[in-house]
Amino acid sequence: MGGDHAPQEAVRGAIDAAARGVDVVLVGDEGRLRAILAGCGAELPVIHAPEAIGMGEEVAAAVREKRHSSISVAAHLVAEGEAAGLVSAGSTGATLAAATIIMGRLPGVTRPALASVFPVGHPTVVLDVGANLEVRPEQLVQFGVMGAAFAQIYLGVGEPAVGLLNIGEESGKGRSLEKEAYALLAAAPLRFVGNVEGRDLGRGKADVFVTDGFTGNILLKGAEGMGAAVGRLVLDALNEDDPALRAALPAVLPRVLAVRERFDPDTYGGAHLLGVRGIAVVAHGSASRVAVANALVLAAEGASRGLVARLEAGLGRG
């Protein structure tokens, strides 16, 4: 029920994900959801959740009090083992609160973190991308451990290289947060490769970039904005009035569009919330049908590949 285009795009994305083999249950206002399903000529199981958490509400209190909001009901389904995971395009704060309070945290985790895969060039896991705007140095170590377990599963890397996002390569760089985290990461049971910079994204210097949720969010959205801007510039440049260019377009355009699709945020769909007892994927608030479907596939993959067990094992090594 959450998100700018809810519930229409969520339902349509769920139908697409079901066609791709994901076993989807819709949670929300049953009447509205069934009407959209009927309009699409599709059938999916629906669990009624009549309440909604408003944008202005204090989320932790709202999650506790509104047990029949769609996000609370979905989190209970996961907590009770009736669903393998949940996906929401609603308020990140509400999803984070519901997953943490209702599903609970894994041992050793003080703050769950949102992990996203940056898909251009060498795929890179970035966390946190928005769950915790301010963190302590030891929390960045937890993010490193969880990010490495996530990269093992999603990137297929045996021993992922973990880098600390910073404004320079040298070890003394950064705020006190980065200086203290550097020392802790160097002593932690993971393959720490030192500081990485924004420009190292996609270059393979590390498989995992750890940072606070404010910085990670800015980095990812900035890269997203740049990708879109460059894509527009290239397409504009190919659209000039020149006969030679027009003759070339049939060969060139499909390839340029394929590149653009690779870094379209819709293609990836969402970010996994790591550190809770179960799968939780946060989709963009503006998630389209395509993004919702991809977020559901992402959640299903996390469940079938044993993401939570891998995270627990990684956290237990410390």
Added chain:
Amino acid sequence: MGGDHAPQEAVRGAIDAAARGVDVVLVGDEGRLRAILAGCGAELPVIHAPEAIGMGEEVAAAVREKRHSSISVAAHLVAEGEAAGLVSAGSTGATLAAATIIMGRLPGVTRPALASVFPVGHPTVVLDVGANLEVRPEQLVQFGVMGAAFAQIYLGVGEPAVGLLNIGEESGKGRSLEKEAYALLAAAPLRFVGNVEGRDLGRGKADVFVTDGFTGNILLKGAEGMGAAVGRLVLDALNEDDPALRAALPAVLPRVLAVRERFDPDTYGGAHLLGVRGIAVVAHGSASRVAVANALVLAAEGASRGLVARLEAGLGRG
């Protein structure tokens, strides 16, 4: 004398800038500089500065004690009115310390800030991009005032729109820094348009993005990395073995390369340090000949367009 490729690339860039009409004076080890000039068959005035500030030194102390380091001598030339501005590819910390201590700050400025122009799409001034890793809310207001004056001169906008870089559009978003700065910016004598996100870069939502130097640095380098990665992907896609593609390349390749050049960091050259009494431009540590030349042109433009007077006027309105 500072920078990864100094002094070779600095001298060659200076020669190129001189050919473009910039009145350049080289400051550094006279013997080495004259030898490079002679090797290039060029002549430029040289002012001898035998000392160097090492990477590990505490910069404020080093600037005060080493009066004959190249950055100190250059800052004295500006302070005494013998040069209109300085450019350095050396340590940002040393340049910042020399400019602040030797040239002095403008009235109303507690922390000078580095301003960079993001050149893709709608050109956008971003500050701070690395001078102050942690700031107070009222310093973000100073950055907004200085960024607006800078945008008037460099973007030619009459009353520039100023946005606060944040993780969402709504006014309650962000860390306590952003929440407090939002209220102060809304009350300040500038056209504040609210929060802007990383993905708004180049989209014209604001002419000026204000943020702390850590976040700004990560944003700009992340966008730079993404631009380079997308550029590589497009060129790779056009390099596939396909006769139709090969036939199309002569028409297409020059246009794609022209797009890539627009967002190549070398094209812009450097960032202006705003809030000091004079022009100071910080170039990338890895600045090439092209980047050094463009940084010198950028500094000369700032001087000829009256940047410092415009900043003083803007700061005086508060």
